[in-house]
Amino acid sequence: MGVSQSISIAIVGSGGAGALTTGNFLLEVASAAGWHGLFTRTLGPQIRGGEAAGLLRLAVHPVDCLPDQFDLIVGIDWLNAHRFGSEIKAGSQTLVISDPRGGEPPAMVTQSGARVVEITMKEMAKAIADGRPNMIALGIASRLLGFRIEQVLAPIAKRLADKGPAAIAASRAGIKAGFDAAAGIDFGTQLAAPTPSDSRRWLLSGNEATALGAIRGGVRFAAAYPITPATEILEWLSPNLAKVGGVLLQAEDELAAINMIIGSSYGGTPALTATSGPGLSLMIEAIGLATAAEIPIVVVDVMRGGPSTGIPTKSEQTDLNLAIYGLHGDAPHLVLAPQSVSDCLFTSQWAAYLAETLQAPAIVLSDQFMGQSRAAIERPADVAFIGARKLATNISGAYKRYALASNGVSAMAIPGTPGGQYTADGLTHSESGIPTSGAADHLAQLDKRRDKLDHFNFGDHWASVEGTGDLALITWGSLTGAAREAAGRAAADRINVRVIAPRLLAPVQPERLAAALEGVKRILVVEQTHSGQFHRYLRAHYDLPAPVRMFHRPGPLPITAGEIHRAITDWR
């Protein structure tokens, strides 16, 4: 039997069949045993019923992207599976476990040449008191992956502890039955032994990581209006902010949410809201207010397919233009993008730190893929980025809230500070904050707000730059993982690729990118848009010193490492 560094599994079922639970449990079992993994759900917009699949990739190394195709597909049933189209790719090496009573496997599976083995999961479950077919599926998949039964039973019992002994017994019996049913099946491969870790690993979603990062960065207030796929950030923050003396307020709409966080921050409490494209569109006016009045805030946009309501449950990178250019007037602000589940923590913490330090709004562009994926990761390091605002205290004499300082950052008086009374204003204002329509004041304050961002030293965190090849792959956000994997495969073909992924999208860093591109002979821009927004952004703000090609596609299908690898090898 062969050994693989990485194995990918899809668990398919109609809504309610428990496919997502099975996928989640498999990730928990594997990560408890020391493997890395990434789990993502794919489902339609309906709350119950419809199609659902858990997509899981387990590996001995950290995992930041889905596979090109799946090694194992377990179909608890296939009732609505055709709606996935080509999202769940099978190949001739794929093993498919199918319940013959669960309908016909879709064409994507039958035409792939995959080997299909039938197991009557539903009937086996019926033979167990309170048995569920998804626990049979869990047993089957666990055995095929090479887990020992006790590696599976212990974490599941812990996970189901609050459901009572009957539920645990039913699940154990189901898992054991699945284990037995898979006994004679040759999967042909097995996961290589996991690498031990020094630290305690974490299992969390990108949205949870974003929320924790914000608290680490000093955020103590959040305003919430629910929207897919950002709601989990707010739901995690609600109880956890309360634990650290903060609070989350549910807003009546996104217009209220953004203004609530401006009010909180004006009062001295660092604040965040999280939304998706439609909500960001509504918030844009007030983000301009935060720019003009110099109020630090963090706005997380977990991007989904657009325009309009688009595809709420699927990922895309199409809010880039809105985040960068959406504000009216000349309104410099921060735009950042995390690159993986783990990086969601760092980037939101950094965003909170930068917003506070620079007294400016920061938009964080996460996306549905990393936001709603769960990953087993190394514990992210504690970094020193904790928001520290330049405050005006012990004020004597006339206070100038918007005094022209050499670095553009002026001391902010927090309400309650004697002598610091001023009116924060969206109107063009003087150094004292008094409204004016004078040309000199307008220019001075425009310069001030531009300079405080442009003169700040963002350090090496502005981007991740890996490799030294003369083909540069420039990408951003959650595509970075697939791009790195593609670069790794290209290295095996002796094509040397460097991957450049800016984490800081605004303000732009032309000198740093020029340095990162030193010696590059070809540039491949990779993004998940229909119109090539990122490519246009690069063209507008950077010198690209070599021939450029694009590889871009809108959602909902994720862009895989295999596709990027092909785009590299096709460019001869």
Next chain:
Amino acid sequence: MSSLGTRLTCKPADYKSDLKPIWCPGCGDYHVLMSFTRAFAQLGLPPEKIAVISGIGCSSRIPAYTNCYGFHGVHGRSLALAAGLKVTRPDLTVVVASGDGDGYSIGGNHFLHACRRNIDMTYVVMDNRIYGMTKGQPSPTTEPEFDTALTPGGSGVRPFHPLVVALASGANFIARCFSGETNETAEVLAEAIKHPGFSFVEILSPCVTFRPDEKAWKGQVRPASVAATNDQGKAARRLMTDDGFNVGILYHGDRPPFQPAVGASDTDLSELEKDFEL
């Protein structure tokens, strides 16, 4: 209002900035500003512990004319901004200033939810039944037959009744004032600020430029003939049937304010990570 240890001896002038208002001569909002500073002085609040929050419009210019902390934000969102400020800074006295366009039209939804949420703040709407800053368009309180360039011959749309809307949405303190009666208005504002929870004060404030007819309000307003009720049913009937010129505190309930616990915490952030540890 936040509780204060010491009561200061203050004069209204201590709460005025030296900025000259942009309002037209004779505008009712000058009187509202006087009532604000009188109420603050009467309560002896330190100016730095007061935040005056507003949106956009003539009335929303008021924060900068006070010597308090102020926020002149975007159109219609002052209540939301004030909510974020007050829940995180319960020590401050928060007063929100708005107008009939800012508060009832673009900001209408926030009005409903501020009444319902009952955060301890005072909401003052200077109602002149017109958009003044944009030079005379009808607002949600303008009479249907009032002729404007935007609505020649009148909008034909019935005005809404802000006090009834406030009552139905759960507001706990509802009052109406006339800007010209600065002493009475200051008294009501002081009561509204002291009221724990959301208090709503509608101030009839004439627009002398686009609604010179409103100068007649002076002769039309009268103190409400009966005392404030705490009976919602009675209040609804009174508000629905009055002619819009009864002034004073009209409804005064006792629903407790909404204020989550905030402040310093001993919890180490590593506690939060336990959710994620394998």
